[in-house]
Amino acid sequence: MxxxxxxxxxxxxxxxxxxxxxxxxxxxxxxxxxxxxxxxxxxxxxxxxxxxxxxxxxxxxxxxxxxxxxxxxxxxxxxxxxxxxxxxxxxxxxxxxxxxxxxADTEEGPLQYLVVKTSEFNSRYPCVNIFGPTDELEKLVTSFSQYDAGEVSSNGSKIKFSGYSNYSIPLIAMKVEILNLGFSICQNMNGDIESHDLEQGKVFWFVKK
Structure with missing residues (x-):
């Protein structure tokens, strides 16, 4: 009881x-x-x-x-x-x-969102899932190709990124590529994606007007 x-x-x-x-x-x-x-x-x-x-x-x-x-x-x-x-x-x-x-209100039309979700560090194979509009995800896959990114796959609504022990693409670089697409960190969100965040299973929101 x-x-x-x-x-x-x-x-x-x-x-x-x-x-x-x-x-x-x-x-x-x-x-x-x-x-x-x-x-x-x-x-x-x-x-x-x-x-x-x-x-x-x-x-x-x-x-x-x-x-x-x-x-x-x-x-x-x-x-x-x-x-x-x-x-x-x-x-x-x-x-x-x-x-x-x-x-959030906007006069420029509906907002677009990207959600970056880091997995908990339960095994040797950590991963990041990125959810968002298909066209924006395709641009990210292209931008990630300049890095030694290991396995990057997209099914149209999600990018799955995985590697061994540590990511081949720095997480801060992942954040930069998202910002380069015109997204910004949601107000008051902690957008400082660092390596220790992988152990937390954190979620990061980005928005684009």
């Missing part, structure tokens, strides 16, 4: 389970409720967290469901992103910025 936990977040009371709070073990909540960080309780026995009580509802739903759900009229993305950083939840920061990119 799940252990029930009551929280007082900035004066707002929440009820959840310890397993939900520890879903991401390296987050602040994960370390707090696994016993690796000290906790404080209020006078009623609720665990006290000095955070934004109203915004925490979205943090908690993300922990419960694994996805970010906000109403159509939601405008507090900057606050939610800062709270996600406070709780050390990079997965939530990525989800916030993905929605911000999709909601």
């Amino acid at each position: 799940a252990e029930i936990v009551k929280l007082n977040v900035g004066g707002v009371i929440y009820t959840t389970s310890r397993s939900t709070l520890t879903k991401y073990p390296n987050s602040m909540l994960g370390t707090m409720f696994s016993g690796r960080l000290p906790t404080t309780k209020d006078e009623y026995g609720n665990y006290w967290i000095d955070g934004n009580g109203d915004i925490f509802r979205y943090v908690l739903e993300f922990l419960r469901r694994g996805c970010l759900m906000v109403p159509d009229h939601f405008q507090d993305f900057e606050i939610l992103e800062k709270e996600a950083d406070f709780y050390q939840l990079p997965e939530l920061i990525q989800a916030v910025n993905a929605i911000k990119c999709k909601n």
Whole structure:
């Protein structure tokens, strides 16, 4: 049976389970409720967290469901992103910025997106998947040909790039080639693709007007 936990977040009371709070073990909540960080309780026995009580509802739903759900009229993305950083939840920061990119307004027509997803380092064969418009992916395949890129394949909607131990094409060069196509890093996204990101299974969003 799940252990029930009551929280007082900035004066707002929440009820959840310890397993939900520890879903991401390296987050602040994960370390707090696994016993690796000290906790404080209020006078009623609720665990006290000095955070934004109203915004925490979205943090908690993300922990419960694994996805970010906000109403159509939601405008507090900057606050939610800062709270996600406070709780050390990079997965939530990525989800916030993905929605911000999709909601971006433009007078020049629909936006185009490229999504770069690095695999986790589970074997000797790491890989990167790049998703986006077919014509843009074809241009990238051509640009990658100037590198000793190992295996690069495209099925029209995805580029799959793999190599042995380390990528033959530097990830920073991959980023440069994407930017050369006229894409830019989505606002507030961490676009500094470095070698250590391969171990994180990260997602990077690029947008083109």
